[in-house]
Structures are given as structure tokens and as C-alpha cells.
Amino acid sequence: MATTLPVKIEFSLPEGWQPAPPDEVGAPGVAFIALHSESQDKFTANITIAGKVRDEADLLTLAQESVHRLREGATVSVATQAQGGTPEVPALTQTLRISTTLRGLPVELVQSQVYLLMNDAHDPSKHAVIELALTAKQSQLDQVADDFEEFVRSIRPAGPDAA
Template sequence: MATTLPVKIEFSLPEGWQPAPPDEVGAPGVAFIALHPESRDGFTANITIAGKLYEETDLVSMADASVQRLGEAATVRVAERKEVGNAEAPALAQTLRISTSLHGRLLELVQSQVYLLMQDVHDPTRRAVIELVLTAKPTQLDLVVEDFKDFVRSLRPADPSAG
């Protein structure tokens, strides 16, 4: 079942990406998914957004938990992990190499994950972690990685005057 985000955000979706209903495309538990139809090659590159309120906001622990969760159904290797953002908007980025199967066939994927710590502009005492994820086959990555970077850069808290 699709979820809602604990804080309101705004973002720009790069050209060529199409929003899809999370439940209809097999992405339960995310609040938003966009597909890149041009990249379709046995797997469609996608961007997802999920988020939760947390009392503890240790981004490294959250990234570790993601690796562990994915590792329950696939072979996962952390290829890169680095702190990004700044003191006002801390973030952590990691790149995962994933080996799994889809319809009985081996599938190699790359997942770029970005964890952003955000405050709700309507209630600054509420802190949430927003998880942005690009999932693609290695052969699709060059086509979509710059779009993902643009997407991440476009994300911001929603304008509180917008309602």
C-alpha cells in the first residue's frame, strides 16, 4: 500500500519521467514513484520517494538498515557511501550493487539512495528522513543518473504559504 510522506515537499521531475501509482507498479511502501519508459529493457529505471518521522535521526543507521532489508531478498554490496548536504540539511548518499532475480532470471541493479533529514516547515519540532532512490540496470545508469541528480537538487520543503 502506498504511503504518505510525514512532511510536505516539492520537487521537479526531469523530462522523460512519468509518475505512476505505487501500488499498481509493484512499489508498496513508497509515497511516489516515477518511471523512465525510454530506459525499458527487461527492467524500467525508476525513482522512488519514501519517508518517515524518526526520533533517532542517524542517517548511517538508516542506510545500514536499508542494506540489511534489501539483503533479505538479494545480494547487496555497498559500492560507495558519503555524507552530503550541510549542517542545515544533512544528507547521506550511498550506491548499492544488487544481484537479484526477476521472473526467474538474474538481474543486476544499481541503486543510488539519498537520505535527507528535513524539518516540517509547518511544525519545526517534527523531523523526518526522506529517502530518494534511483534503481536502474548498470546499462541504463548513464541514461538516467544525471536526471536523478537534478531531481535530488530540486527537492525542497513545500512552501508553508501554499496551504
């Protein structure tokens, strides 16, 4: 079942990406998914947004939890990991190599994850971890990696006038 984010955010979707209902495209547990229709090489590259309020705001621990969760159904290795962001919005990025099956066939995927620690613009005492991910086949990365970086740079807390 699709979820909602614990804080309101705004973002811009790069050209060529189309939002889709998470439950209808097999992405339960995310608040938003966009598909890159031109990248359908037996797998459609996608961008997802999920998030939750956490008592523990250690981004490294959250990234490790994601790896453990993915390992329940796939072979996963961490290719890169780095902390960054700004003092207002700390971030952690990691790139994962994922070996799994799709419709009974083996598939090799790359997942770029970005974890952002954000405060709610309406209630500064409330913070949440926003999880952004790009999942694609290695052969699709050149086509979609720059789009994901553009998308991540566009993420910001929603202004006070946001509904």
C-alpha cells in the same frame, strides 16, 4: 500499500519521467514513484520517494537498515557511501550493487540512495528522514544518472502555502 510522507516536500521531475501509482507498479511502501519509459531494457529505471519520522536521526544507521532490508531478497554490496548536504538539510548518499531475480531471471541492478533529514516548514520541531532512490540496470545508468542528480537537487521543503 503506498504511504504518505511525514513532511511536505516539493520537487521537479526531469523530462522523460512519468509518475505512476506505487501500488499498481509493485512499489508498496513508497509515497511516490516515477518511471523512465525510455529505459525499458527488461527493467524500467525508477525513482522513488519514501519517508518516515524517526526518533533516531542517524543517517548512517538508516542507510545500514536499508541494506539489511534489501538483503532479505537479494545479494547487496555497498559500492560508495558519503555524508554531505547542508547544516539545514544533512544528507547521506550511498550506491548499492544488487543481484536479484526479476520474473524468474537473474538481474544486476544499481541503486543510488539519498537520505535527507528535513524539518517540516509548518512545524520546525517535527523532522523526518526522506529516502530518495534511483534503481536501474548498469546499462541504463548513463541515461538516467544525471536526471536523478537533477531531481535530488530540486527537493525542498514545501512552502507555507502548500496544501
